[in-house]
Amino acid sequence: MSKKRSLILREVCNLIVPAVLLYAFYVQFHGDYGPGGGFQAGVIFAAAVILYALVYGREKTQQIFPASVVRYFISIGLLLYASVGVASLFMGGNYLDYNVLSHNPIHGQHLGIFLIELGVGITVAAVMIMIFYMLDEYASR
Amino acid sequence: MDINTIIDISLLTLLAITAVILLRLHNLLAVVLLSGIYSLLTAGLFVSLDAVDVAFTEAAVGAGLTTVLLLGAIAVTGREQSVTRHSRILPIAVTTITAAALIYGTLDMPKFADPNAPIHTHVAPRYIEKSGEEIGIPNIVTSVLASYRGYDTLGEVTVVFTAAIGVMLLLSGSRKSKSQNVKKNVDKNE
Structure with missing residues (x-):
């Protein structure tokens, strides 16, 4: 996949990828107010990275998102999610009970949902990018 | 007939056509692309049912990423489905009996959009009435x-x-140690 793609493909990719990345963040952080959330945002983020990799090749993409780093983010997202639960245990609530995370229950809920959605987004994006890297590497082996 | 019914009927018709074509195809490349279209049509149906969060996921995962990942899988394994030679009677019998059991099961289900259905009377009213005070965010799905x-x-x-761990374990091994079958298919396509 290292051969150079056509000019039109590269220019369209340059136009689309930043917009898709921005949209992924919008879906991630606006999920409380509109449709979307961590899962969709992670997939959209990964889609942008994969589009870039399809056009510019895996080697160039891995200069920005190295496989060794992406691999850690698979666990970081899940750990973030689970540690929100542990944090609420330590602050006197049940596991994943966000009410106790802040001075009032509503703020606690907001904070908890924000963090766990972020965890979901990180894990899903990292998983999708990693699966694509592995498939591409396997196919070119 | 209002516009919603027309949209529903046309989407379901397209869905049925796509499913039948999918069954008859042996070219896996076309199968993957058609599955993407199938997912997109399903996402359209979810939108018409006002389930935008689900539609969003279906469009992004089913129609978008899964298609790319399956194309990647085809690049590794081969484009043509191997032809099966054994009898079709047993598969057809199993499918018919399962389908009949499932359809028989739906007879006991509440009617579509019935407000007294168990799913609408259990915890759903609590979520709709109280989530605004208890959680404080507008999207009840979230x-x-x-x-x-x-x-x-x-x-x-x-x-x-x-x-992800499973896929990484499967794909991180050396390719030469894989079964001869996979290698043969790839050689054929190259």
């Missing part, structure tokens, strides 16, 4: 998914995590 059912979502993320 409230249910992230807070009321946070433990389930943790399980789902764990499933995604485990799947």
Whole structure:
């Protein structure tokens, strides 16, 4: 996949990828107010990275998102999610009970949902990018 | 006939046509692309049912990423489905009996959009009436998914995590040690 793609493909990719990345963040952080959330945002983020990799090749993409780093983010997202639960245990609530995370229950809920959605987004994006890297590497082996 | 019914009927018709074509194809490349279209049509149906969150996921995952990942899988394994020679009677019998059991099961289900159906009288009213005060965010789907059912979502993320570990283990081995069959298919296509 290292051969150079056509000019039109590269220019369209340059136009689309930043917009898709921005949209992924919008879906991630606006999920409380509109449709979307961590899962969709992670997939959209990964889609942008994969589009870039399809056009510019895996080697160039891995200069920005190295496989060794992406691999850690698979666990970081899940750990973030689970540690929100542990944090609420330590602050006197049940596991994943966000009410106790802040001075009032509503703020606690907001904070908890924000963090766990972020965890979901990180894990899903990292998983999708990693699966694509592995498939591409396997196919070119 | 109002516009919603027309949209529903046309989407379902296209869905049925896509499914039948999918069954008859042997070229896996076309199968993957048609599955993407199938997912997109399903997403359209979810939108018409006002389930935008689900539609969003279906469009992004089913029509978008899965298609790319399956194309990647085809690049590794080969484009043509191997022809099966054994008898079709047993598969047809199993499918017919299962389908009949499933359709018989639907006879006991509440009618579509019945407000007295168990699913609408159990916890749903509580979510709709109280989530605004208890969670304080406008999207009830996010409230249910992230807070009321946070433990389930943790399980789902764990499933995604485990799947990724499985794929990484499967694909990280040396290619030469894989079965001859896979290698033969790839050689044929190159």
